Amino acid sequence: MTDATVDPTVQVDHARDDGPTRVAVVFGGVSSEHSISCLTAANVIAAMDPDLYSAIGIGITRDGIWTRWSAEEILALPNQGPLPEVTAGHRGTGLKKLDRGTFLIDNDGTCDLEPVDVVFPLMHGPFGEDGTIQGLFEMTGVRYVGCGVAASANCMDKHLTKALLDDAGLAVGPYAVIRPHEWSADRAGCLDRLSALSYPLFVKPARGGSSVGITRVSRPEELETAVDQARRHDPKVIVEQGLVGREIECSVLGGHDGQPPRASLPGEIIVHDPEGFYDFDAKYLTDDALATVAVPADLDEATTARIRETAVRAFQVLGCEGLARIDTFVTDDGRVIINEPNTMPGFTRSSGFPLMWQASGMDYRALITDLLELAMERPLGLR
Incomplete structure (x- = not known):
């Protein structure tokens, strides 16, 4: 949410004090690294200096819904087991840019706006680490931890x-790239190009993380299956020489x-x-x-x-x-x-x-x- 209008029923606290910096911790997301992001958020909030920072959470579900979480709720996430996740049931939220700064607001507009000084995005992989959400932060005029749009992408x-x-x-090591249109038009030609690389090969989603979708390939007959596996995570594939x-x-x-x-x-x-x-x-x-x-x-x-x-x-x-x-x-x-x-x-x-x-x-x-x-x-x- 980036418009500069405010529902007249919403009360905005414009007064700023000398209290802790307000940090919006963003976690979860739609990538395969969703659960790792949840664990990361709990660790980071637990370690924040309470004299300097006050944290509130934006948990993004696996299907992309933004929800508001308290710091206490995020701290409890590791208790869900080895792979926790952002679940439904929390109220929807978003970032709103006003002439007085950036605020966290519930989607129904019925709750007070929460001022945000800085965002700490703790999402890994596509749609969190790839410049997409960084562009949203730029558009909402809020400072954020980490790389900008171009570097992230x-x-x-x-x-x-x-x-x-x-x-x-x-x-950098020897590699080859298989683009979506190339694989669709000429699989045999793509596989033939890989013969210039020495085995073992590592077939990877070009824009993945945490080694998800990666296959170590020792023989040519394993390549086609490995490329298809990587393409389940990203239509663009990179093949690297070990x-x-x-x-x-x-x-x-x-x-x-x-x-x-x-x-x-x-x-x-x-x-x-x-x-x-x-x-x-x-x-x-x-x-x-x-x-x-x-x-x-x-x-x-x-x-x-x-x-x-x-x-x-x-x-x-x-x-x-x-x-x-x-x-x-x-x-x-x-x-x-x-x-x-x-x-x-x-x-x-x-x-x-x-x-x-x-x-x-x-x-x-x-x-x-x-x-x-x-x-x-x-x-x-x-x-």
């Missing part, structure tokens, strides 16, 4: 990410007051099954049997510095703001090859992004405060 699309990084001279090297992640934060971005100490994904990879189950649904995250990674100083420099450079080239996790492979000869960025990486207390900052001297609460301060510093509009 480009970083969500693995193909566009690689094109931008390659153009800037940053190393890389031999250590999987190293680095967390990046924007700089304050025009200062350059900051990179954490890196972490390492250690996959225990040589035929496996760090998929959705390994990330969220199992213990440490499939994979572990070592933070900080056991690296020499020169390699650590090279990874951090590469992560900051990628952050800048991609136009990121606020935060991003840059995932890389480090080869035996010391090359740093960028795999992909994540503009809203896993953000629970046990996720890699906050753990890397904890190893670098910034705890979870301080990290959340830093991100909200960055969002409040950032001007609205083009920048």
Whole structure:
């Protein structure tokens, strides 16, 4: 809701005080990472400094309905089990832009408007991390945590990410793209193009997250099924050549007051099954049997510095703001090859992004405060 009119029955509190900053936490959403977003929201609200911030929730259901949640209701979400979700039954809500600021309002217009100073979007994947909701925040004139519209869109699309990084001279691995019209018109031709890549291959939705829809392919006869599987999540598919090297992640934060971005100490994904990879189950649904995250990674100083420099450079080239996790492979000869960025990486207390900052001297609460301060510093509009 972006119109500038107000129902005369609605009472608006225009008075501002010196109390906590009002944070609208947006979570859930229509992507396959809906439940992870719910867990993230509970973790973030639990860690917010109550002297600085007052949180209210916007829970988006799996079918895209916006609902209002109290902080207490969000904190209870982990009690639903390993995969909680935004359920129906909460009153509908939306953001409204007025000449006095941005407000949260119930859809029926019968409740008082709730002022919003800043939005903390905690949704992963399409329609949350891909620039779509960021555009809505821009239109409603509210500051928000994280990357802007273009950077969010480009970083969500693995193909566009690689094109931008390659153009800037940053190393990416060999890959091929299968567009929807190409697969529809000439499956055999698409599969033939993939023969230039060496196995194993990783077939992925181009605009997915949390490793949903990804298949590791060892033989040509597995390719067609793998592409169809990826297309269930995104009609555009990217096929990447498997890389031999250590999987190293680095967390990046924007700089304050025009200062350059900051990179954490890196972490390492250690996959225990040589035929496996760090998929959705390994990330969220199992213990440490499939994979572990070592933070900080056991690296020499020169390699650590090279990874951090590469992560900051990628952050800048991609136009990121606020935060991003840059995932890389480090080869035996010391090359740093960028795999992909994540503009809203896993953000629970046990996720890699906050753990890397904890190893670098910034705890979870301080990290959340830093991100909200960055969002409040950032001007609205083009920048």
